[in-house]
Structures are given as structure tokens and as C-alpha cells.
Amino acid sequence: MTDFSFLADDALVDALIMEIAGLLRRLIEHGEAGIIDVLGLPLPPSCVASLEQRLGHGEVTVRLDAAGASEIRETGIPGVWWTRHSNEQGRLVAMLIEVTFVPEILKANIADVVRGAERLPALTNVALRARGADVALRARGAGRPHDAS
Amino acid sequence: MLARCGFGRRGLLKFAIAMTSSLALPPSVAPVMAANLAKAKRRSVIWLSFQECTGCLETLLRSSSPTIDQLIFDFISLDYQESLMAAAGSAAEQTLREAMAANKGEYLLAIDGSIPVKDGGVYSLTGGRSNLSMLEEVAADAKAVLAIGTCAAYGGIPKAYPNPTGAVGVEDLVSNKPIVNIPGCPPVPEVLSGVLVHFISFGRLPELDDRKRPLAYFGTTIHDQCYRRPFYDQGKFAKSFDDDGARQGWCLFELGCKGPVTHNACASLKWNGGTSFPIEAGHGCIGCSEPDFWDAGGFYTSLAGGSATGWKSAGIAAAVGLAGGAAAALSTRIATPLEDAPASPPEKTPPEKTPPDKLP
DSSP: OOOOTHHHHHHHHHHHHHHHHHHHHHHHHHOOOEEEESTTSOOOHHHHHHHHHHHOOOSOEEEEESSSEEEEEEOSSTTEEEEEEEOTTSOEEEEEEEESSSOGGGSOOHHHHHHHHHHGGGGSHHHHHHHHHHHHHHHTTOOOGGGOO | OTTTTTOOHHHHHHHHHHHHHHTTOOGGGHHHHHHHHHHOOOEEEEEEEOBSOSHHHHHHHTOOOHIIIIIIHHHEEEEEETTTOSOOHHHHHHHHHHHHHHTTTTOEEEEESBEEOGGGGTTSEETTEEHHHHHHHHHHTOSEEEEESHHHHHOTGGGSTTOTTOEEOGGGTOOSSOEEEEOOSSOOHHHHHHHHHHHHHHSSOOOBOTTSOBHHHHSSBHHHHOTTHHHHHTTOBOSSTTSHHHHTTOBOGGGTOOGGGOBOSHHHHOBTTTTBOTTTTTOOOOOTTSTTGGGSSOTTSOTTSOOOTTHHHHHHHHHHTSOHHHHHHHHHHHOSOGGGOOSSOOTTOOOOOOOGGGOO
16 A cells, blocks of 8 residues: 655645745845744654755855854755754754845854954064064063164 | 954854744844844843742753853843842842842843742841832832743742742732743743843843743643654553653653643753753653642643553652652642542642652
């Protein structure tokens, strides 16, 4: 006898695929991103695994280290990303399907970029040598470089 | 401020994503929540402990969740908590007065423990003042009151029959302030962090149910979210705590599980950093987040009123493992012959007083 028990799970997976298709249409036509909170859905683990397997793997996988590890992976459908966020104890705290060109969390923030730009000159050879001389002179108690002449 | 504490924008956004998921908010709200948290002013919290065992505070502090000890304390200023603060005596009282004055009308008041009102509230005093008097004074200028734990929410164990101190919950005394009940004995720590983050992010309390509980966490029963639920639907029930059914994860309904009538997030958020929850450890839910749970019938009496064969050994083992008064209290609960137990004991019916040596 054929076992049709998989059909109930398949109906849930099909419904999610159709929702993703709708979000993709909105992204293409209006440039609007969409997100599905997978952990918030009453799905059995078998359903989640089936959906992830059907969406497949794309070209991009990113590992993020911010308050714990995250994996952001583009699926086989460009513009559809499968994201797993874990906390510092390694516990999964969020699992999302993001329908967007680039997930928001990957983009650098303007305030961070400004702070980085301010720090950059200090990384030149001139700055590093000056700092090294400053540290060496201070260790000998000679004060700052321009005072040492 | 957050950058100095080691939380970059991505870490904050990730935290907001996890919190929106936990609060059942649309994931698209996460960037807004992160932006609001980044610029939010630290919210003053005054925490008063009344007739309680300190279990609520312990569980919150010892939570492995980073949301409590690594993030929440960057968003709130815990200005008064007698067990945690360094100050004592008159210096502590001065701290309380200063915090209230500096944040008048804006601070959150957190309460753990019930409030005894019998005989003018003389059964629980702090610095010579009754809990009742302190609650009246401090709640008057609070923005909202968080009743943390079943004792603060509904009276809890101090209110259990015969309730010698006249213990009541916060909502029995405070009527002119928004109240959030976060029941549980102890409560799930992530629920408190969710409520605080929602309040700090959006300036308002999350949606509540008819018992003033956050709907996102108390909207469904333990039973609805339980991984053993499919076995209930199939009619597969463990008959004792060590039979084949129990080993195969069958439903614990017949062993007294109160999951079908208990609203809480244990089955989804779980405990100890998401490790497990009581049903996953093999014991039925005792319904600790519901009002009057201690007087609502035996822990090993099924909601249908019957009993499985394993309840006696389990009850005796539990009683042997407890000392003194606790053992006596438990034994009175399990001493009632379950075959005669009513399907749903009257709410205010006191338990039978059978001495411990009369265990069946």
C-alpha cells in the first residue's frame, strides 16, 4: 500500500514556496524586501528540512560573528536567503527566509563606516612608525618624539 | 554606548531579530527595534521583593541567555534591588527615594512575591515598613508595574490554603497603573527580557491577554506546543513514569500533566539555555503559571480525574526526597485517593489534611 502521510507536510512546504514566490514578485516589481520567520511557524522539523532542501544552495554563504555565529546563505533561488542566527552559547535564536538582494545585516552601517574612516590614517607606515617611536621614547622616559630633539 | 560595550550594529540587529521572533512581531520590525534600542535612554527599574523565595530573581540572574546579563542591563538602570545592591539600611532607603524622585512617572516597578494584607500587612516588613505600604507608595509614580512570578501575579504559594497572611497579587491592590503579569514558579526569564525590550523599543507594553499576560508568550497552552502532542492525538499515553510509553515519549496526560490548561512558553523557549523543559525531562507540567495552582488538585491527578498506575511510587519518591514541612505539604496533596478525586476540584476547596505517615 502506498504511504501518503508525506502529503500533509508537503502541503505546508508548497504553501511556503508560494509565499516566497509572492515575495520575490514584490522584490522584482517594487524593490521591496520580505522576510519569513521560520522559527515562528508551527512547522515540524521535517517540513523545514524539506523546504531547505528544495530551495537548494546558491553561490554565496556568509559567516557572521556578531553576538554569536550566524550563517547567511543564498539558496538556489537568487534573491532568497536562508539565515540562521545563534547566540553566544550556540543556541539557535532566529531562522529566517529573507527575500532581498542583500540581507540588511550584511550591509555596513554609515556610522560604523565613518568611525572606520577616522581610524584608517593611523594604519599607515608613517603613523605606525611614529607611534612605535612614541612608545619607545615613552618607555625610556624621554617624552614625546618632538620633545626629544 | 552600545559600541563601547562591545555591541556593534550587526549584533544589535541580530538581537532585535531574535526578540521580534520571540515576541511574535513581524521580522520586518527588527531594524526599527534595533534603531530605537541604539538611541534609547536607559530606563530606570525599581525592583521590590515581597513575600517570596528569591527563586524568581535567581532564575533571571542565572539564565544562560545573553539577553539578560549582557544586553538588558545596558538598556535598563536597575536602581533598587535589595538582594543585588551594595547599599543596605538607610543608604538603601535613600537610594530608593532618589531613584523615585529622579524618574518620577517614568520608572518601571518590578515586583516579585505576593503582598500580605491580613492584620495590616504586618507579616512581611522591610525596614519596618509593610510590603503593602511600600507598594502603595512606589507604584503611585511608576510608569507601569511588572508582576514577576506567580506570587506577584496571583498570590502564588503564600496564598495557598489556608493563606495565613492574607497574601494577594499585585493586581488585587494596584488598579490605576498598567500591569503586566509574568507568572511562573519561577517565570521564564526570556519573557521578562521580551517585555522590557518591547517597552524600551516602542515605549509601550506588549499586547496582553485577559489575565494581563504578554500574549506572545501566554497565548497558547503548553499542550499546544508540546512535542508529545502528536501522541495525545493518537491516544498514546504513558501509564507510569518508567513504562515503555514514557520511554517512547508518549503523552503524560494520565500521569497528571497540566499542560492542556497551562499557558506559558516553556515548551517553545525551554529552560537552561534552551536545553529542555519539565515535560522533556519526563515529568508532567504542574501548571505553576496559573492562578491557585497549588490548590488546584494533585500534581499526579489527571485533568480527567483519573490516575495512572505509576502515580503512587512517583508521589512517595518525591515526598521522601523533600524535607520537613515541604514533605508534609506534598504528602497531603498526594494522599487523596485519586480514584475518588473530582475531575475538576472546586477552586477554593482546601486539600485534605492527611498526615504524612498515612501515605497510600
